[in-house]
């Protein structure tokens with residue numbers, strides 16, 4: 381080993397939720413691991429750096445993701461218990477459905493088949509239970525009572541700290557894009573060389589910068605806006621004890637109750653314009669704010685004039701369908717491409733970590749949905 385060089389069994393580039401969990405499980409399996417991140421775990425520009433992320437089990441008929449969400453909630457809960465970090469809020473998650481809502485109907489069927497606890501609620505039951513929400517006479521909904529919200533930034537930092545406790549070497553370092561023809565070592569911007577038997581590039585929205593020829597037109601980074609509105613004083617009506625997190629796919633909006641006093645969160649799920657994760661402007665747009673206000677007027681009339689407390693602009697790193705990318709590099713079997721969380725990946729951190737660890741261990745084939753060859757150059761979102 382030369383001066384300025386390090387070696388490990390596995391080098392992981394990216395300490396977002398995917399890289400962090402892969403580091404954790406690989407180290408548990410006995411491998412030496414070095415985990416590198418350009419800015420640090422859970423930083424503001426990373427997709428995993430948001431304050432909070434939904435964990436729900438429903439995925440229409442995409443059963444694999446439902447099973448992974450169940451497995452992942454167990455993984456998150458075990459880690460939080462071991463580290464005494466209460467970073468999961470069991471708020472419940474409410475799927476707000478429209479009449480003849482195929483996605484929510486399929487979700488209900490899948491949840492029932494997998495025996496995941498859920499409740500079907502009609503318009504009267506919704507009005508009685510959640511008087512602070514206006515859902516209309518034709519509304520129906522599915523409630524997942526065991527689901528809720530992960531406090532994302534702190535959760536991913538907890539995973540990284542747990543990995544460090546196990547012996548993972550963690551460093552802030554920006555890794556240079558690898559030369560296309562030579563992936564037997566990696567170099568950092570500061571001139572250090574890292575040698576490993578296996579390289580895992582878990583770079584989120586930065587994957588196209590790392591592999592421009594391979595992924596430049598297969599990972600679509602989009603600008604996504606999030607708003608926190610102030611709730612009325614002296615009431616618990618918008619607190620998690622009285623209001624679940626919700627998903628309103630018809631309006632392309634999701635949200636969360638007033639967690640930890642941060643305000644009612646409204647997130648816009650409709651894909652925004654292309655976004656550069658390093659240099660993109662993180663101020664919200666007037667269109668986004670107006671969409672959030674329209675939604676509040678529709679669903680939470682009492683918050684019509686609610687003050688805007690905080691905002692966030694983050695990026696989804698979408699694949700063509702929304703299916704994850706978890707595959708080996710087509711020309712280098714010891715290089716893994718991990719990402720494509722597509723606006724729903726955070727919850728799955730434990731399942732992704734275990735899956736990639738197992739495939740590195742057993743050298744087995746990758747599930748067809750996750751392969752690079754299944755990723756197209758045109759977006760046709762199938763996974764919500």
Ligand SMILES: Cc1cc2nc3c(=O)[nH]c(=O)nc-3n(C[C@H](O)[C@H](O)[C@H](O)COP(=O)(O)OP(=O)(O)OC[C@H]3O[C@@H](n4cnc5c(N)ncnc54)[C@H](O)[C@@H]3O)c2cc1C
Nearest residue numbers: 394396397398418427428434555584694721724725726727
């Ligand atoms: C607004 C918003 C809301 C969302 N809501 C939900 C939700 O409710 N539920 C849910 O499950 N998911 C949700 N998601 C999706 C989820 O957050 C992402 O899918 C997930 O966080 C992606 O994690 P990642 O590890 O792939 O990427 P990231 O978290 O972006 O991590 C990638 C890391 O790689 C590092 N990196 C990149 N290039 C280099 C380099 N050259 N050298 C060193 N390090 C490098 C970066 O610094 C970064 O830390 C949401 C996403 C957004 C943006």
